[in-house]
Amino acid sequence: TPCLVLLRKKLSSKSEPERGCLSTRRSMAAAGGIEVKLIGAWPSPFVLRARIALNLKGVEYEFLQEKFEEKSELLLRSNPVYKKIPVLLHHGKPICESMIIVEYVDEAWPAAGRAILPADPYERALHRFWASYVDDKWFPSMFGIAKAETEEAKAESAEQAWAGLKLLEEAFEKLSKGKAFFGGDTIGYVDIALGSYLGWAKVIERMTGLKLFDEEKTPLLAVWAGRFCAHEAVKEVMPETEKLMEFAKMRLGK
Known part of the structure; x- marks a missing residue:
């Protein structure tokens, strides 16, 4: 398991x-x-x-x-x-x-900090679309790498995950408008959806030797991932990779 x-x-x-x-x-x-x-x-x-x-x-x-x-x-x-x-x-x-x-x-809390979703209805729809894509399409492929029982199945899931990240790279370029995050100057809705998986993505990379957020395949997302994890709102609550690895070993008896 x-x-x-x-x-x-x-x-x-x-x-x-x-x-x-x-x-x-x-x-x-x-x-x-x-x-x-x-x-x-x-x-x-x-x-x-x-x-x-x-x-x-x-x-x-x-x-x-x-x-x-x-x-x-x-x-x-x-x-x-x-x-x-x-x-x-x-x-x-x-x-x-x-x-x-x-x-x-x-x-x-509309007056507290920057809005997480954009005010424009069309922009909001786009951000919701890509957040749904992360959960409905990309996460299952990343999860599939971890649960794969054969090298062939692992390779297939990895290709799906990379293809999904390529699409998300294009979405980032469009939604960010040249700024630091999907949400623009600061973390937004899609950033939270995708960024919440970064800790476990690192665990999978350690487990399998694969590189998910690859500087060559998806350079914008590779830089974004580091920026997201370093953000003040994230770094205090993002689980450490080693701690997640130990947790997984403890829970699974590995």
């Missing part, structure tokens, strides 16, 4: 909470008695999306770390349909599904 199988698992029950914050400027969520909590687990790329969005908006939140043995009562109450993380709790009301949470954060 490959490492990335854990990405499909529902990581579960609550342990010690921690504060999710970048700096003292993150006070907007506390104003007026607003309460924000995030139910999640540190290895999950989907939880990472919510954390990055909250960080971009400067929202102070409490991170409720789920254990892996059993699902917490809070999680089961908050997401009775899918019973999985992440779940954002805002004034006690649950918001589920990672990219829905990202949009909610953008809309709930």
Whole structure:
């Protein structure tokens, strides 16, 4: 069983909470008695999306770390349909599904930081399209590399992943308009969708010896990946590659 199988698992029950914050400027969520909590687990790329969005908006939140043995009562109450993380709790009301949470954060704190989605309806549609492509098409091919049982299957999935990144390279060139991120000057919707997988992409590269974000195949994305991971909203919450590797070994007994 490959490492990335854990990405499909529902990581579960609550342990010690921690504060999710970048700096003292993150006070907007506390104003007026607003309460924000995030139910999640540190290895999950989907939880990472919510954390990055909250960080971009400067929202102070409490991170409720789920254990892996059993699902917490809070999680089961908050997401009775899918019973999985992440779940954002805002004034006690649950918001589920990672990219829905990202949009909610953008809309709930419109004056905090830069907008995550563009204001223009057509531009918004384009960003949503490419974020959906990342999840529906590109991630399965990356996941396929990890779960491949033969070299032939691994090579086929790798070719699909590279082809997908080539399309995303072209999308980056169009959406970024020559700037640093898909979102322009700062991290946006597609950046969060694709960037949340970078930690596990590095794990797959270590596991297989393949280079996914290749400077020759996709030079713009290769530079973007480093820039994304170094961003203030990301670097504090992006799991370290070694830590992810150890987690995978522990969970899979490898």
